Amino acid sequence: MERPLAQPLPGEMVEVEISARAYVKMQLHAAKFPSRAVNGLLLAERAPEVGRGQCLVLMDCVPLFHNSLALTVMLEVALNQVDLWSAANNQVIAGYYQANDQLRDRRCCLTCWIFSAFLVSPSPVLDNTKLSGEYSGPAVVVYERQDNKWTPKDKNLVMWQDWVVTRSVLRELMTARAYGGLVDFDDHLDDIRRDWSNTPINDKVEALAAPSNHAV
Structure with a gap:
């Protein structure tokens, strides 16, 4: 099945914007499994192309695995399900994220199979040394594919x-240990009643991020 991804035009230096929902869920995924590598997919609003003067907005993320990042059969199953679900929500797969299991490992360890089949870009990697909610800046290094290699994006x-x-929002959810309720695709495979779209967490993020909750 052909997957219509939100991709930049060749040679374009496209801006990327990461939403609160996408960032918080990436962090919660890593916090739930602090001694394991985790990964997932990033979703953007469906668009024919992203060109000069436009911005690729990563609206949401779908946590995938924490047991093994190299199970290509299960990855294909997950991608097919996420494809159908995101299409119903007028979104497309637009990126991949990963947190490695070693504290100071920030390499972008994606497989060539993902590159060739899905052309995923950009690719955030969580910086394991900054995953505390107390860190003042984003704990993410964003990579993009240039000249057949992954390099940090400007x-x-x-x-x-x-x-x-x-x-x-992240601080509040980390304090409440909301990561315990986050469901990734591994969890879903163990019990199909568990929802990998994480609607309850999405609702919590949106409620906490509402303007009325941050009024001066």
């Missing part, structure tokens, strides 16, 4: 939707 082209609010 920080001036990476933006965050209201970082002050995002950080506040």
Whole structure:
């Protein structure tokens, strides 16, 4: 099945914006499994292309695995389900994230199978040394594919939707240990009644990020 991804035009230096929901859920995924590598997919609003002067907005993420990141058969199953679900929500797969199991390992360890089949870009990797909710800046290094290799994306082209609010939401959910309720695709495979779209956490993020909750 052909997957219509949100991709930049060749040679374009596209800005990337990461929403509170996407960032918080990436962090919660890593916090739930602090001694394991985790990964997942990032979703953007469906668009024919992203060109000069436009911005690729990563609206949501789907946590995938914590047991093994190399199970290509199960990854294909997950991708097919996420494809159908995201299409119903007018979204497309637009990126991949990963937190490695070693504290100081920030390498972008994606497989060639993902590159060739899905052309996923950009690719945030969580910085394991900054995963505490107390860190003042985003704990993410964003990579992009250039000249057949993954390189860190220009920080001036990476933006965050209201970082002050995002950080506040993350702190509240980390304090409440909301990561215990996050469901990734591994959890779903163990019990199909568990919902990998994480609607309850999405609702909590949106409620905490609402303007009325941050009024001066």
